[in-house]
Amino acid sequence: MRKIPLFVFIIGIIFGSCKEQTTEYKTITPELLKDKIAGGWAGKMIGVTYGGPTEFRGTGKTFDDSIKWIPADIKGSIWQDDLYVQLTFMMSMDQYGIDAPAKKYQEMFAKAGYHLWHANVQARKNYYDSIFPPQSGEPEFNLHADDIDFQIESDYIGFMCPALPLQAVKMADKIGHIMNYGDGLYGGIFVAALYSEAFFETDIPAIVKNALKSIPAESDYYKIVNRCNNSSQQYPTDWKAAWKELEAKYGDVDICGAGINFNIDAKLNGAYIVMGLLYGDGDPYKTMEISTRCGQDSDCNPSNAMAVLGVIKGLSNLPEDMQKGIADVGDSLFINTNYSFNKAVENTYNYALSFIKNEGGEVSDTEIKIKPQTPQAPALEVSFPNLVFDHKISIFDTKNWILKGNWKTFSKAPWGGTKTVDQSKYAEKSWRRT
Numbered sequence: 219m220r221k222i223p224l225f226v227f228i229i230g231i232i233f234g235s236c237k238e239q240t241t242e243y244k245t246i247t248p249e250l251l252k253d254k255i256a257g258g259w260a261g262k263m264i265g266v267t268y269g270g271p272t273e274f275r276g277t278g279k280t281f282d283d284s285i286k287w288i289p290a291d292i293k294g295s296i297w298q299d300d301l302y303v304q305l306t307f308m309m310s311m312d313q314y315g316i317d318a319p320a321k322k323y324q325e326m327f328a329k330a331g332y333h334l335w336h337a338n339v340q341a342r343k344n345y346y347d348s349i350f351p352p353q354s355g356e357p358e359f360n361l362h363a364d365d366i367d368f369q370i371e372s373d374y375i376g377f378m379c380p381a382l383p384l385q386a387v388k389m390a391d392k393i394g395h396i397m398n399y400g401d402g403l404y405g406g407i408f409v410a411a412l413y414s415e416a417f418f419e420t421d422i423p424a425i426v427k428n429a430l431k432s433i434p435a436e437s438d439y440y441k442i443v444n445r446c447n448n449s450s451q452q453y454p455t456d457w458k459a460a461w462k463e464l465e466a467k468y469g470d471v472d473i474c475g476a477g478i479n480f481n482i483d484a485k486l487n488g489a490y491i492v493m494g495l496l497y498g499d500g501d502p503y504k505t506m507e508i509s510t511r512c513g514q515d516s517d518c519n520p521s522n523a524m525a526v527l528g529v530i531k532g533l534s535n536l537p538e539d540m541q542k543g544i545a546d547v548g549d550s551l552f553i554n555t556n557y558s559f560n561k562a563v564e565n566t567y568n569y570a571l572s573f574i575k576n577e578g579g580e581v582s583d584t585e586i587k588i589k590p591q592t593p594q595a596p597a598l599e600v601s602f603p604n605l606v607f608d609h610k611i612s613i614f615d616t617k618n619w620i621l622k623g624n625w626k627t628f629s630k631a632p633w634g635g636t637k638t639v640d641q642s643k644y645a646e647k648s649w650r651r652t
Contacts, residue, residue: 243579243587244381244418251380251586253532254417255570256563258377260536260544261528263295263559264502265521269510270294276513278469278479280461285510289543296552300521303338304371305557306330307393308565316572320351324396332554336474336482337362341397352395360397362474363601368394369405369484370518373525374562376413378569381590383432385573386410391596398484400601404439405484407432409491409522411593416529418590422495423447425526431593437600439485442468446489450496457497457508464489473602477610480514487515494523502527502537613643 268287275281295301310323327338328345337355340362344354357363372390379386390410394403411429419425426447433440442464449460464486472483481487490512498505505527509520533541548560557565571581578589611618621643628642 242589244590246380246417246586246588247584248581248586250532251417251570252563252567253534254380254529255377255566256533257528257531257536258373258413258525259528259559259562259566260533260540261525262300262373262521263292263544263547264528264536264540265506265509265524266298266300266517267291267294268506268524269517269520270298272510272513273515273517274480274513276511276516277481278465279513280458281511281513281516285507289539290546292540292543293547293550296547296550298517299332299334299338300370300518302330302332302552302555303327303334303367304374305552305555305562307371308374308557308562309555311569312565316569320392320396323393324351324354327396330554335367337365337367337397337402351392352399355395355398355403357399357601360399362397362402363399364402364472364484365398365474365482366402366405366484366487366515366518368396368398368402369409369488370515370522372406372410373413373522374566375406376410377529377566378573379410379414380417380570380574381414381588382573382577383411383414383429383593384591385577386414387432387594387596400599401437401439402484402601403599404433404437405488407596408439408443408488412522412526413529416526420500420530422498422500422526422530423450425530426492426495428593432595434595434598436598439488442485442489443492446492446496450493457493457512460493460497461512464493471607473605473607476607482515487519490514490516490519491522491526494520495526498523498527500527500530502540614640 272281272285306327307323310318310326314322324341324345328342334342337360340360341354344359349359353359355363372394375386375389387407390407394406398406408429411432412425415425415428426443430440430443445464446460449463453459468486469481472481474483475481490509493512494505494509497508502524505523506520509523510516512519528536544559549558551558574586574588575581577591580587613619623645625643625645627640628644629638629640631638
């Protein structure tokens with residue numbers, strides 16, 4: 219009589235153990251994983267060209283004019299820093315290996331022939347001034363530490379880390395400190411975490427909530443995204459009401475654009491990514507439109523939002539016109555890189571397989587088993603603690619400056635413009651202090 223319950227008990231242990239082991243992994247086919255990676259890259263290209271013509275045309279206000287976009291416009295993504303910078307980082311991985319030091323990444327993008335702006339261009343200058351990561355992104359050496367730069371170029375990290383947020387944070391912490399710090403770093407981590415979560419989750423509020431676990435809850439970046447979550451519940455059908463609350467609290471705190479409506483701060487623009495996702499109902503066009511109409515860096519924000527949908531849905535489930543637009547440029551090289559869309563998908567997939575295996579997963583020809591990681595935030599960094607903007611003085615304001623020596627004016631047409639504008643003052647090497 220005693221043997222029967224003992225037998226049942228042993229069987230229960232065996233079955234219970236097997237069940238626990240099978241639920242330890244998330245399973246996906248190789249074809250679906252690659253399709254989701256392709257959807258992420260496609261979303262970046264689609265979103266950046268959708269919002270491109272509106273960039274910084276809605277500053278301190280929503281963008282309310284018409285938005286015109288056709289799939290043929292995707293070709294323009296070939297010239298966008300949202301793509302070519304992070305593809306340069308992938309080139310660094312290809313050449314120097316996954317564990318290459320951050321200085322190698324900085325060197326390759328510093329020497330690339332394309333344009334850079336804000337935190338990125340300062341990181342390029344820092345390289346030539348022998349200021350290397352992580353110092354190159356710190357506020358002492360980079361006034362743009364909280365800017366959007368890493369946020370728009372960390373996508374590849376998330377694409378390579380399905381259900382692996384710890385691996386994503388590890389990579390992002392190294393690369394993000396090349397050009398950013400604090401909230402500027404957290405923007406890139408948050409975006410990468412969105413993708414990491416999106417491979418196995420379709421509920422967008424849940425994706426956003428889980429991605430937040432990868433950044434410090436004490437950070438302003440966390441707080442603004444959390445405010446978006448709360449506002450979407452308070453105003454479930456009125457994204458503009460939520461936008462007004464964000465603008466009132468965060469619209470004029472950008473150090474880089476101090477004194478003007480221009481705001482390239484990572485956290486406000488990150489909130490606009492989330493706004494598109496939370497109010498877009500999973501619809502690609504509605505999601506892009508809302509992220510775009512929120513304004514400011516309104517090509518980058520729909521690009522990130524659309525990429526999240528691309529991972530959720532996979533390329534094969536995006537609208538057919540979008541799929542065709544991507545296919546038409548699939549082998550075109552992004553400027554100053556050796557990468558095309560098709561190569562980016564293939565190499566990202568291969569790197570993802572490596573990370574999956576390195577982090578305890580299993581890969582076969584028919585099935586990929588991923589050991590999911592629990593998100594963990596890095597230590598808190600604050601770029602400009604207790605610093606409040608007082609007023610702004612232009613170098614061209616002769617009432618406030620006295621320039622001695624051989625100073626010259628650097629003039630150049632703004633990006634996308636034709637009329638030359640005075641940009642800055644510089645002193646020749648022969649200048650001596652008097």
